[in-house]
Amino acid sequence: MxxxxxxxxxxxxxxxxxxxxxxxxxxxxxxxxxxxxxxxxxxxxxxxxxxxxxxxxxxxxxxxxxxxxxxxxxxxxxxxxxxxxxxxxxxxxxxxxxxxxxxxxxxxxxxxxxxxxxxxxxxxxxxxxxxxxxxxxxxxxxxxxxxxxxxxxxxxxxxxxxxxxxxxxxxxxxxxxxxxxxxxxxxxDLWCVEDSFTTMSNREVALRIYVEPENIDKVQHAMDSLKRSMKWDEEVYGREYDLDIFMIVAVNDFNMGAMENKGLNIFNSSCVLAKAETATDAAHQRVEAVVAHEYFHNWSGNRVTCRDWFQLSLKEGFTVFRDSEFSADTHSRVVKRIEDVAYLRTHQFAEDAGPMAHPVRPDAYME
Missing domain, CATH: 2.60.40.1730 (tricorn interacting facor f3 domain)
Incomplete structure (x- = not known):
């Protein structure tokens, strides 16, 4: 660094x-x-x-x-x-x-x-x-x-x-x-579910989620989650979406959970597809959280980005905090806090006690 x-x-x-x-x-x-x-x-x-x-x-x-x-x-x-x-x-x-x-x-x-x-x-x-x-x-x-x-x-x-x-x-x-x-x-060759969102300045934004045809019945929850995220970011942070269109694409072969590309988020299908008949409550909450996280990156990561990759924790840490607050406001703050602490104990503490331990923001790295 x-x-x-x-x-x-x-x-x-x-x-x-x-x-x-x-x-x-x-x-x-x-x-x-x-x-x-x-x-x-x-x-x-x-x-x-x-x-x-x-x-x-x-x-x-x-x-x-x-x-x-x-x-x-x-x-x-x-x-x-x-x-x-x-x-x-x-x-x-x-x-x-x-x-x-x-x-x-x-x-x-x-x-x-x-x-x-x-x-x-x-x-x-x-x-x-x-x-x-x-x-x-x-x-x-x-x-x-x-x-x-x-x-x-x-x-x-x-x-x-x-x-x-x-x-x-x-x-x-x-x-x-x-x-x-x-x-x-x-x-x-993708099918699309369309909706719209009216911003706080009364500007209409087109919302589109693209999927392969067999998944078209599994995207409504993601669309509803996106609209809730946009409204929450306006009310809590005063951040209004800045393009005329916001798109999500579900991809079966994807080496990350989701990616916040400006105006065109690309998701692993597992992080955006869910319907009540086939997905658990936990799966629905995961879709909502991931959709919110990637949307929130529009300001905390995209418009305001990092100087170098040593600052990765700044854009990701802040956006994780934002999506956690969104989930807490949308559901139960107490339950969300318990879930976060349980995850820290089972995942983060284990990593910090093992050979993969590292600072949140390292000073150097090896290729």
């Missing part, structure tokens, strides 16, 4: 275009960049993170770069800017269909989806993949229309259309700066 240094460069705008195919995907990225005024004088080399990427094309401003103009390793792309403000254009080929690590862009069944926290975005394109580099994202997704009729990304939808060969595209714009770990993309 003591070795932290501010980034040499910042990314003001990120423009992404995805061309999704069954045996590969193409990612075109345009990064509008500038020298970080807090990083000192001069123009140091620009070092972009990137793993498992096949570089097809690279430009700096309007100049095509050949192999002698940059350095490429298994983990970084390095080039030399010539001015304080510049644009980097790149095209890469990736393979979501064979991505079994479930980091970056991958396929879950017949669906494309992403997981970028903590460092998955570098498996999508070359980027400054660190939480203190925040950028405005515009994302265009193109895919075969019959297999992938639903194309989603962060922010608000601004355009869509058809292409030759049975393909179609959609463009999403996120007006709020965010770090790369909050990027999300979903493409698939």
């Amino acid at each position: 003591k070795d932290y240094q501010v980034p040499d460069y910042l990314i003001d705008e990120t423009h992404l275009t995805f061309e999704l195919f069954e045996d590969h995907s193409l990612v075109h990225a345009q990064l509008v960049m500038r020298r970080n005024p807090e990083a000192g004088a001069g123009l140091p080399k620009l070092v972009l993170d990137g793993q498992q990427l096949e570089l097809l094309h690279l430009k700096l401003d309007d100049r095509e770069l050949g192999e002698g103009d940059y350095s490429l390793t298994d983990s970084h792309l390095t080039l030399q800017p010539t001015q304080e403000r510049f644009v980097v254009d790149s095209s890469v080929r990736i393979h979501p269909e064979s991505n079994t690590a479930l980091e970056g862009l991958y396929k879950s069944g017949k669906m494309f989806c992403t997981q970028c926290e903590a460092e998955g975005f570098r498996k999508i394109t070359f980027y400054l993949d660190r939480p203190d580099v925040m950028s405005k994202f515009t994302t265009t997704v193109s895919a075969e229309q019959h297999a992938y009729p639903v194309l989603l990304s962060n922010g608000n939808p601004i355009a869509s259309g058809s292409e030759e060969g049975g393909r179609h595209w959609a463009t999403w714009e996120d007006p709020f700066k965010k770090p790369a770990y909050l990027f999300a993309l979903v493409a698939g």
Whole structure:
């Protein structure tokens, strides 16, 4: 943590275009960049993170770069800017269909989806993949229309259309700066449950939960939980949702419980699907708590994010406190407190007494 240094460069705008195919995907990225005024004088080399990427094309401003103009390793792309403000254009080929690590862009069944926290975005394109580099994202997704009729990304939808060969595209714009770990993309044949929420400033927000067709009857509890969470955050913290649409997608193959990507939360199906006929009371409470937690991250984690991953406990600890208070206010505060203490005794105390013990906020880590 003591070795932290501010980034040499910042990314003001990120423009992404995805061309999704069954045996590969193409990612075109345009990064509008500038020298970080807090990083000192001069123009140091620009070092972009990137793993498992096949570089097809690279430009700096309007100049095509050949192999002698940059350095490429298994983990970084390095080039030399010539001015304080510049644009980097790149095209890469990736393979979501064979991505079994479930980091970056991958396929879950017949669906494309992403997981970028903590460092998955570098498996999508070359980027400054660190939480203190925040950028405005515009994302265009193109895919075969019959297999992938639903194309989603962060922010608000601004355009869509058809292409030759049975393909179609959609463009999403996120007006709020965010770090790369909050990027999300979903493409698939999904069914949707829709509702709306009227904010405290009388603005209507569209709410959508996307699932595979066989799960469409198991999402109403999650939708009701989302609306209660939005109302509670307004009443208790004065935090109003800031986009025109909020989406949740249920994914069967997901290496986390849920992920708070800006405006497009992605959930493991087990954390969002529940109905009275087949789920226990405890399962319903878990869905409510996880939906609330990820929604609350919109402010405690997304709009106000962490400087580096040593600060993970700040965004997560505060948001866990917020979802615990929500559960206590919604149900029984006494019962919630007993449940939290019981969990600490059975899980946290056991970890702290064993070989995996560690500080909540460590000073260092080993890869």
